[in-house]
Amino acid sequence: MSSSDIFISETVGTAVLILLGGGVCAAVTLKRSKALNAGWVAITFGWGLAVLAGAYIAAPSGAHLNPAVTLGLAIDGGTEWGDVPVYIGSQMLGAMIGAALVWLAYYGQFKAHLTDPELVAKLDEEGLVDRAAAPKAGPVLGVFSTGPEIRNVVQNLATEIIATTVLVLAILNLGLTKGLAVSGTGTLIVALVVVGLGLSLGGPTGYAINPARDLGPRIVHALLPLPNKGGSDWSYAWIPVVGPLVGAAVAAGIHQAF
Template identity: 85%
Template sequence: MSSSDIFIGETIGTAVLILLGGGVCAAVTLKRSKAFNAGWVAITFGWGFGVLTGAYIAAKSGANLNPAVTLGLAIDGTVKWVDVPLYIGSQLLGAIIGATLVWVAYYGHFKAHLTDPEIVGRDTGQEGMVDRAAAPAAGPVLGIFSTGPEIRNVVQNLATEIIATTVLVLAILTQGQTKGLGVSGTGVLMTAFVVVGIGLSLGGPTGYAINPARDLGPRIAHALLPMPNKGGSDWGYAWIPVVGPLLGGALAAGIHRLAF
């Protein structure tokens, strides 16, 4: 596998993953969207289909699409350590691109949502702006781009991300035990279902990042994109959906090597 295969596959595949995953979050969150308030089930299936589509597109690169998966595969011996930085860099770039495309697709909806006094919680005035100093740590549309906890508890939030990512990466690593699963392409489908299952079962506490690039890339996009009244990007929480999944990926690889 060449470096160009990794870069192109992981960048485009992750961009599509985030475009569809972030897109369903935008559809459910933004007030003028036809899917407004569609609910958590819609979000979990949207992310699952995003994984499915992105992974099929990125088949030539191995379809990691996730630094935690790449780390787990490297520890397990499937991915070469020398390729790890390229995988992770490509995934992060793709995530930023995907989040930006969500903003483009919903541009008018973001503007309408963020200038609605009921959403921003105050009179925005003639120019549609709020006092930046008074903006909350997590802005009103940050959840479209990245995750955040319902109850802010560092130990619990970190543990949730570790547990959820361990399930994901262990499910991926153990696919090799079923003959022909990867060759047939069914492994990608099973991974998508696992992501849906994790969202339904373990997504409630933190929003289930389970992917450092999925959270960090869009959070960077949120910080940089020009949106009125967007609020803060909650950088104080940002390390948890990066460190937690990486620890979960490493733990899954350790369990796989010991148990299987």
């Protein structure tokens, strides 16, 4: 497989992943959205279906869509180390494109939400109207990236490591059942694993389990000209990058040991 094939496949597939995943977060979060307050179950199933769509689209490259998956496969021997930078670079680019498309698709809702008099008044009472430099997550950051409900570095990091270990172990073991992988059933199973992770382990941190999924959209959040959008929470940003990468390495180690 050529580098250009990997680049195109992973960029488009990851863009679709973030468009649909970030899109369900926008749908549930933003005012004037028909899905407002649909809840966590809608978000977890939305992300699972986003993985399904992105993976089918990126099938020619193996549908990694995730630097943690790429790392786990490289450690396990399923991906050439020389291809790793191409995979990760295209995943980051795709994630940023997908996040920008979410903003475009929900442009009116972002504007209505962030200029809502009630929200602006609340921020004004807190003295945080200008939250561009605020360290905490802003009112729409959750549409783009993850954040913890309780800020505890050890717990937050452990949650991301544990969840990503499960994800990458599932992916590595599906490779042992070639009939499932070839038939496409393996892709469906991975999507359902993502739904299960969201329902079971998504509560503490929002289950990034994918460095590109979190960092790419976080950068887009920082760059977009959104009024009252709040800070991009850079003090937390390393956890959904490091945690999934460590989890992928752990999963590859377990898989090789067995």
